[in-house]
Amino acid sequence: MTGPGTSPPTDRRSLVRGLAGACHPTPTAAVTTVTVLLAAGVGLSAGRVILIGAAVFTGQLSIGWSNDRIDAARDRAAGRTDKPTATGRVAVAALTVAAASALAATVVLSALLPLKAAIAALLLVAAGWAYNLGLKSTVFSGAAYVVGFGALPAVPYFAKPGHPWPPWWVPAVGALLGFGAHFANVLPDLKDDAATGVRGLPHRLGPRTSVIVMAAALAAASVVLGIGPASASTAFAIGASAAGLLAASAAAVVAVRAPDSPAAFRITMAIALLDVGLLIAVAT
Structure with a gap:
């Protein structure tokens, strides 16, 4: 039974399903999983791993929901049937509340981390929001991914006792993976984006050049991972590369x-998981 001012259970379930679809579930799950695996791999306590995972998860939710909130009119104009807001399954107001709530939760959770870890975690979120708020339509669109994913793997290192800086190759691998992921993420939407005036770096380079840049960035990430660790064997370097x-x-x-x-x-997300596994193998 429902009372005045409440929504029927089916409406609530529909809203939950719509919000789940609007949060960009695949990258949200992948980024959170990668972070949790890395945090566990560098030897953090279970409580610290959970806290970092929660901070990154809510941050990714805020990025995904804000993206669909900001692009709602553009997605409707492009006829995006994969976007819950464009099809009317989620109201714009609901996305506004969800994005703001997730962002607030991220700030609170990050504040419970050591200062440098908190800054790195919030830098990832800030880069994502900057992308959503307009950077995606500029030649510097890839910078958000480079900065955000370069900072991401530093979070678990900064959360360790003594808050050590990660080895140089750790953020380098993250930045290269992020740059490649930017192109892989945008390529399926080039036509829709062009129709609504979005012209980021991949749009300016065109599909063929973008594929080359994407592959080069992903390959470079694995090569850096192979040759970067001083303790890595020749077999590891060759295998990882x-x-x-x-x-x-x-x-x-x-x-x-x-x-x-x-x-x-x-596939890009799978490469990221592979690289995290290899990183854990040489970093622990």
Whole structure:
């Protein structure tokens, strides 16, 4: 039974499903998973791992929801049936509240971390919001990913006792993966974005050049991971580099054959998980 001013249970379930779809669930889950695995891999306590995971998760929710909130009119104009707000499944007001609430939760959770870890975690969120608020339509669109994902792997290191800086190659790998992920994420939307006036770096380079840049960034991330750690063996360096090159080539082939598919972005996330696993192998 529902009382005055309340919504029927089916409406609440519909809202929850709509918000889940509007939060960009695949990248949200992937980024959170990568962070949690890295935090656990560098030896943090279970409580600290959970806190970092929660801070990153709510930050990603705020980025995803703010993206759909800011782009609501543009998505409707482009006829985006994959966007809950564009199809009317989620009201713009609901997204506004959700994004603001998630952002507030991120700030509170991050404040419970050591100062440098909190700054790095909030830098990721700030980069995502800057992208949503207009950077995505400029030649510097990739900068948000470079800064955000360069800062992301530093969070677990800064949360360790003594708050040590990560090795140079850790943020370098994150930045390169982020840059490649930017292209993989945008490629399926090039046509819709062009129709609504969005002209970020991938749009200016065009689909063919963008695929090359994406593959080069992903391959470079694995090469840096292979040669960066001083303790890594020759076999590790060769194996990590080869695995990254093969995966980057697969992402490029998929992007060329199916430019409207999110498959290349999913391969990018798989490469990120692979690199995190390799990073944990040499960092612990």
